[in-house]
Amino acid sequence: MALLPILRFPDARLQRIARPVPAVDARIRQLAADMLETMYEAKGIGLAATQVNVHEQVIVIDISEEKNAPQVLINPQLLWASDERIKGDEGCLSVPGVYDGVERATAVRVRALDLDGKAREIEADGLLAVCIQHEMDHLKGRLFVDYLSALKRGRIRTRLLKAEREERRKTAEEAA
Ligand code: NI
Numbered sequence: 001m002a003l004l005p006i007l008r009f010p011d012a013r014l015q016r017i018a019r020p021v022p023a024v025d026a027r028i029r030q031l032a033a034d035m036l037e038t039m040y041e042a043k044g045i046g047l048a049a050t051q052v053n054v055h056e057q058v059i060v061i062d063i064s065e066e067k068n069a070p071q072v073l074i075n076p077q078l079l080w081a082s083d084e085r086i087k088g089d090e091g092c093l094s095v096p097g098v099y100d101g102v103e104r105a106t107a108v109r110v111r112a113l114d115l116d117g118k119a120r121e122i123e124a125d126g127l128l129a130v131c132i133q134h135e136m137d138h139l140k141g142r143l144f145v146d147y148l149s150a151l152k153r154g155r156i157r158t159r160l161l162k163a164e165r166e167e168r169r170k171t172a173e174e175a176a
Helices: 026-041 126-139 150-175
Strands: 046-048 058-061 071-081 085-090 100-105 107-113 119-125
Touching: 026 046, 026 058, 026 071, 046 126, 058 126, 071 119, 071 126, 085 126, 100 126, 107 126, 119 126
Parallel strands: none
Antiparallel strands: 046 058, 058 071, 071 107, 085 100, 107 119
């Protein structure tokens, strides 16, 4: 198992479109295991392969309180989304420290492969439905900040670039 570096907005690689996984093999199972470890370490509830710079359709999610119910969705396809929508605050491991309101379908049905390569259908509502939509967006190169106004997104961009510069300066100082 290994912790993977998480790309941060506005890194252009977060906009890449993920391709379908050709076969659920040892490589993909290792990727999913590493993504779960990375997600738990970062205290997230979901992570898409795009965020760790792997542009294949793999998502990991765990919305349980005890962090003992990992779900892996490979090549997820949206089968249905409710007309009913709800706006709630979202955050993202690629946009650290930022939370803002995004409107999503309250319920979805998706088909995805599991780690055995078996297709299964998942019906989700509440937090899981929001999380699935958020992570599937990542695979299409879309971030939750893309739903915000250009003004807000610009401010977030500036703030994160500044934080990154600060971090780099500190690391350089520590190394000196
Ligand atoms: Ni995210």
